[in-house]
Amino acid sequence: MKEEKTYRQEAVVPDRGLPFKLFRFEGADGKYIREAHQHCSVEIFAVREGKADAYLGDKKYVLSAGEFMIVNSNEVHSIHTSGRNEAIVLQIPMEKQIMRFSGEKREEDEKLFALLEKMYRQQIRKEYGYELLMQSIFYQLKYLLLTVYQMSDERKEHCTENRKMGRLGKITGYLQEHYAEEISLETLAATFGYCPTYLSKMFRRYGRINYKDYLRSIRFEHALRELEETDLTIGEIALKNGFPNSQAFSRLFREKYGILPTEYQRRQ
Incomplete structure (x- = not known):
């Protein structure tokens, strides 16, 4: 009987006062491995500089600057980096609803990446009232996810x-x-x-x-x-x-x- 693989379930706690968690990827200096794990959140892993090898299950994606990967809720994923890179990660808790998104390349990819970049810059500055601006940008991004990247019912598996x-x-x-x-x-x-x-x-x-x-x-x-x-x-x-x-x-x-x-x- 084949032994079932198990993966660590992570708890994602949103940033204070915001409905998401946004952070700079901790493997920025390269030669870093984030082992296979999963969580009840949709995650967008976006590379700003350098490259990163991203895995969804057993499928490998080589991400270069300006590219991103969408990880669905409870999808097993891992990240391997060999050289210097900079990436940002957006995690959107989805505990109360099941939605799945496709990471296939689209014309809107550049627009989604630009929204991520804008959120990241605002988080660094943290100017007065930045939480309101962050939420405004986030809902633009979420609208894009729902209208462009969400899978149709017939494509959902399991x-x-x-x-x-x-x-x-x-x-x-x-x-x-x-x-x-x-x-x-x-x-x-x-x-x-x-x-x-x-x-x-x-x-x-x-x-x-x-x-x-x-x-x-x-x-x-x-x-x-x-x-x-x-x-x-x-x-x-x-x-x-x-x-x-x-x-x-x-x-x-x-x-x-x-x-x-x-x-x-x-x-x-």
Whole structure:
């Protein structure tokens, strides 16, 4: 019997006050591999300078400056870079709806890339009221995705799996909103009308991650932001983001990132 491959399910936390996450690709200096993973978000990986080898499943795409790849929700993907490059990544959470987009080349590619570039420049400047401008540009880009790049119903594959991923997406969307609360697997299962064993299997099979690890990854994303942007104490950050106390938070933080949160905070 062929062994089923598993891939890490990532939690995508939008930028503060915005309905998306936008960032500079961390492998900008080259010789970097982002291993195969997936998440409940549509992702656009766009190369500004240099080249990058992008993989959707087993299919390889060589992206040069001015080109991008669209990754659908829960599509397995990875990035390999050998030389210096610069790329930007836009992640759009899609937990509450299933839409699929085609990355085939179109006349509008240049327009979509220009909107991404415009968003990236505004994010760097962060001038007064930039969030409003960012959202304005983002909705232009989203309109383009929906009207030009969205797949028609007859081209969607694996409908049954998409429905199940849609159910899991609603659950992960709920966790994104209630991550700071004390949410056990049993409580979550009761909220959505599942038995705990079935919900646990759903996370492992379709999310490729343990429920507890997924919830913790959301909490870490928010805690990192607090460490970087606020003067809150470690204890305050721990309690604010769903950790029982500062000791537990510090221990788990060191296990994940290799340093204590106090040291991370000092470096910021």
